[in-house]
Amino acid sequence: MDSSSGSGGGGGSGGLMGGLGSLFGGGSEYSHTELAGVPRAAFGIVNGFRTGLKETQGMPWSKPRNVQIMNLVTRQGASWSNTLGFVALTYSVFGVALEKIRGAEDDLNTVAAGTLAGMVFKSSSGLRAVARGGLAGLALSGAYALYNNWDRLTGSSSSSSRLY
Numbered sequence: 001m002d003s004s005s006g007s008g009g010g011g012g013s014g015g016l017m018g019g020l021g022s023l024f025g026g027g028s029e030y031s032h033t034e035l036a037g038v039p040r041a042a043f044g045i046v047n048g049f050r051t052g053l054k055e056t057q058g059m060p061w062s063k064p065r066n067v068q069i070m071n072l073v074t075r076q077g078a079s080w081s082n083t084l085g086f087v088a089l090t091y092s093v094f095g096v097a098l099e100k101i102r103g104a105e106d107d108l109n110t111v112a113a114g115t116l117a118g119m120v121f122k123s124s125s126g127l128r129a130v131a132r133g134g135l136a137g138l139a140l141s142g143a144y145a146l147y148n149n150w151d152r153l154t155g156s157s158s159s160s161s162r163l164y
Contacts, residue, residue, distance in 0.1 A: 040084040041077050048076025091117035091137075107145040114141020 052069030059065040094113035099105050118137025122129040146153070 040081040040088075043084070044077035044080030045073055047080060048073035051076060087117055087121050090120050091141075107149065110145050110148075111138060111141045114138060114144075 049069065049072075052072035055072065056065045056068050059068070091113050094116045095109055098109040098112055102109065114137040115134050116137070118133035118135070118140075119130050120133075121137075122133030125133075
């Protein structure tokens with residue numbers, strides 16, 4: 001573990017060297033796991049605000065309407081954060097387990113972990129839902145694997161067309 005990064009604690013919470021990932025044998029690649037909930041909550045907040053405006057459309061702008069919108073924002077933010085957090089955690093667990101079992105860190109692990117995470121997420125909803133969840137996980141992780149390897153697949157060495 002490299003302590004010369006100048007962060008004085010690896011950027012993790014609680015002063016842990018390398019963040020929470022160091023507890024699982026990881027290094028700096030896991031050091032920002034504490035911040036992963038911010039985009040999930042932001043998505044939920046935006047969705048809650050949209051839902052709140054839609055559901056209170058007939059009400060005049062007043063304190064009760066504002067309270068109603070804030071309640072929906074709070075509930076939607078927490079709900080989406082929990083949902084997406086579960087999927088992200090499940091994907092990460094499968095990814096690390098597959099890497100340890102296979103002894104390789106490659107795109108097969110990425111696609112398999114995405115598929116398994118989608119299946120587990122929908123596991124309480126019946127076999128059809130499990131299949132749909134697996135297909136969604138396969139599609140998303142497959143798209144990520146394609147994006148991640150696009151330069152190698154197309155034979156181009158220029159990465160100017162990719163977004164970072």
